[in-house]
Amino acid sequence: MKKLFTKICMMLAIVLVTNSLGAFLVTYAADSDARDQTMGFIENVLPVDLSKYTVTLTKHSTMDGLPIAGIDGQPIDIVMDRVRYTLDSDESTLRVNFHVQNNAVLSCHIYVDNGQVISDRPYSNLKDAVKCLLEKYQTYTKIDSSNMKAMLDNVDVTKDSTKTIGNTKLVVSNIDEYGIEQTSFEWVYTVNGADYTSLKVSYQNGRLYSLRDDRAVYTIGDTSVKISSEQAIDIAMKYLPNYSYEMPNDVTVSGFNINEDLTTTELVTSPLHSTELRPYWYVKLYLNQTYPGNVKGFTIIVWANSGELYSCTNIAIGGAEYDNSDSLTPLAEGDSSQLKSSSSSPDMPFAVGIAVAVIGLATASVVIIKKRKK
């Protein structure tokens, strides 16, 4: 009887654990560094009166790579923590989302779910708010931001502008769309005409909405630009006769005619499977007509220091303009018999499966006990 009792208890325990997992499929990462980083940001940078809010951690998950490879076929192994806090007060509820990468806060978004933000102090104007934010942010990051603050002097924040002092470029931009007035300030580290790391803050309708700072996430590698824009185009054009792509039924498309008047180049440093930023030419070659596969041209990456070609991918925009008036026969309403079982499968509710298992197990146990009693 004791053995039976032990067996049933073990089965019950397994079922209970399984059932609980099925009911609450929520996991949280155990890493506390990201929480410390983000809580520090809330306490030291966020321009809200924290004495009026209750701060609650409401999400912490980790994205560890993507299952879909990058443009070059290499896996994307980016690791990023996502942390969310809810700030509750009698007057408003805020949601604050963070991305943390390489043990540094990469970005922060502040959403007002209801009410008005209770500010940490009154600000005389937007420029005042940005300067105060920079001061607090400098203390938090321990990265000197005094030059950034100084660059705001004599800037009309209502107008788009670009101002460069040394290697720092300040870009002020305004967007008025969807009833949202957004003013953004971006301080970019610039070398040899290429933009590297930056700090960007955006205010929507006068309040801080987003902050993105990749200075602590990325390092800067070789900044030399030994290849000119024209040379990069030449390298791309010379590569093109060797390039082809496949269509269904083993058809290969090659031999492209480029409309050189449409060619563009841009010197960029967007990360390519590395946290080290290096400059490359982003060359866009457009075809003289749309080729099979809706291919209208190619984006070609050429390293600016070596001239080595990194990748070539298709510029392809969907769309087909056909008169299909011969296929307009209306179908019978709700004709589910046309569903193919191989391709259309409503998934069995997981919880129902668990319930059936539990009830079956319980019934079987009762039957066993009754038999033993006899």
Added chain:
Amino acid sequence: MNFEAKIQTKTIKALLLGLLVFSTVSLISVNTVSAYVGSAVFLPNYFYDPPDTEDELELAEETCTYIRGMLANRYATGTYYAFNDDCTVSAYCSILSTLDNSGIIDEIVVFSKGHRGYPFLGYPWYNDNHISLLDHYGSALLDDPHIYDRTSSKNTFTFIWHCETAEKYPEGATEDEIGYYGMPYCWTHNEDLDDYGGDGNVAFLGWVDGSPQFEYQAEGMWNYAHVAYLFWYYMCDGEDVEGALNEIADVVFGDDNYLSCPLSSLPAPRLLLWGDKTMELPED
């Protein structure tokens, strides 16, 4: 039976009874606190006179398989899909009808990736109001009657990754000689959606002008397959539309938010939301 055995038997009975009660309560709390949600993923991968490269066909199937998996994990009530040669006008219509007429499903989530057509540019009349979604064989799934007649206000979350699917709204909410037109109204049956609005609990996402093929490079190592994948990843991880778009702007485009990034600005491709940016995926 001795006294000890009787006690053990009673204990087991009590445990079993407790378990049954617990399981029942768990099921009730899991499945009835909110609406039943059905979802569908369509990928025609239009094959004849092919507008898609081999890489595009493979990448689209891989990406949509992941999206289907995410939705199936979230929606136990039912996730339908039709890929490749199974994705015909008939399959579209059947799945949409099944979801709309199920009798138990309160909200419907749909993602479709493919191409659009203009079905009425020739005989018997010329009409460029109406657009269609092309199935695997190039046949037209019409905005009205095919889609409109098989959808309703239950279609609260729709993302149609075909060209020009964010256009012809709100004007398409007024019938012309053929019927209602454009994708936003025909999918949602809602004539009050704001562009990138803040309320209403309905979201329709589509493209202004051309929709990017998944193989098209978005920025750096990222292409638009990643944009589609990450959108559903973030939505299924509890973000609202605004949050998901901001996360994509951050991770893929290196911008601080959606309004700052190329997704929201012309020249094309421009992704546009009609409806509620604060909307999360409905809970099953």
